[in-house]
Amino acid sequence: MAVFNTDFSYIKRAIDSVLNQDFQDFELLIIDDGSTQNNREALMQYVEQHEDKIIYIRHSNRGQSASINRGVLYSMGDYITILDSDDQYKPNHLTECLKEMENVDLICSTTETIVDSMDDYYVPDKNDQTKLIHLDEVILFGTLFGIKKVFTSIDFRNGFAADADFYEKAGAQFRVKKADLRTYIYHRNMPNSICSTIKKENLVNC
Numbered sequence: 001m002a003v004f005n006t007d008f009s010y011i012k013r014a015i016d017s018v019l020n021q022d023f024q025d026f027e028l029l030i031i032d033d034g035s036t037q038n039n040r041e042a043l044m045q046y047v048e049q050h051e052d053k054i055i056y057i058r059h060s061n062r063g064q065s066a067s068i069n070r071g072v073l074y075s076m077g078d079y080i081t082i083l084d085s086d087d088q089y090k091p092n093h094l095t096e097c098l099k100e101m102e103n104v105d106l107i108c109s110t111t112e113t114i115v116d117s118m119d120d121y122y123v124p125d126k127n128d129q130t131k132l133i134h135l136d137e138v139i140l141f142g143t144l145f146g147i148k149k150v151f152t153s154i155d156f157r158n159g160f161a162a163d164a165d166f167y168e169k170a171g172a173q174f175r176v177k178k179a180d181l182r183t184y185i186y187h188r189n190m191p192n193s194i195c196s197t198i199k200k201e202n203l204v205n206c
Contacts, residue, residue, distance in 0.1 A: 002067035003085040004033040008042040010086040010187075015046065017088035017185075019053060023095045028054045029071045034061030064141070065156035072151045081145040086187050093183040097145040100181070105174035106146030108139045108167055111186035120188045126161035135188070139164040143184050150174050 003011055018028050030047065032040065047056045057074065059067070068082060081097065083089065090112070100107045113135055115121060122132035141163040154169050156162050170176050 001028065001083045001085055002031045002033050002064045002071070003035060003039075003043070004061065004064070004067075005035045005037045006039065006085040008039045008046075011039065011043060012046060014083055014085050014088050015050070015054070017090075017093075018083065019050060020091055021089065021094045022091050023098065026053070026094065027076060029074055030054060030056050031067040031071045032056065032058040033063065033067045034059060063158050065158045065162045068141070069155050072148075075148065075151075078148060079145065080148050080151045082141050084142045084186075086190050087142050088185045088187075090183040090185060093181075096181050096183050097179075100145075100177065100179045101147070103175065104146075104177045106144065106150045106167070106170050106176045107179045108163075108176075109143040109145075109179040109181040109184060110136050111140060111143060111184045112182045113186045113188050116189040124160075126164050129160070135186070139167040140184075140186065142186065143181075146170070146174075 001014060047054045055074065057070065072080060097107065113121060121135055123135060123138060125131040125133045144163065150170050153173065154166055156166050167176060
């Protein structure tokens with residue numbers, strides 16, 4: 001999980017959703033991407049309460065993709081997945097993802113999406129950012145789950161749709177699948193998200 005100036009209440013919600021999984025054989029790596037707001041003290045105190053499960057890493061601001069790439073380097077697990085710091089897992093998320101891995105190397109999945117309006121279900125198309133597509137048609141960072149080799153073989157690039165780029169590259173080398181799980185809770189009602197920002201810019205420019 002990469003964090004950058006995320007309100008601690010959201011970070012705690014995300015962490016708790018991992019700690020409360022019905023599958024408990026995991027490590028959670030939190031990569032602080034050079035946060036400057038006053039969340040660090042609260043985050044560090046919470047991490048210290050769960051040192052058996054959580055590893056905290058901090059570096060200068062490099063972006064979400066670079067932070068996730070660094071987390072992959074430190075990961076010890078057989079499988080890797082991602083959680084955005086303002087989202088959360090349902091308690092059975094890891095279990096359901098593992099069930100999908102019998103004949104594939106990487107999955108992405110649909111989400112349970114929290115929205116303020118129906119418009120929030122639509123985001124810019126990576127191929128034409130002036131057009132909108134439904135969230136069920138896109139690849140989201142947080143729903144990627146796969147064997148470690150996939151993540152160590154392919155780096156996340158910077159920029160919009162880095163998650164889709166990763167999934168497409170993985171599909172050329174590994175067995176991939178989109179699963180209809182909806183065990184990842186995507187809080188789409190976050191006004192400062194990358195998707196929201198690009199969507200607003202393109203609507204203004206249209």
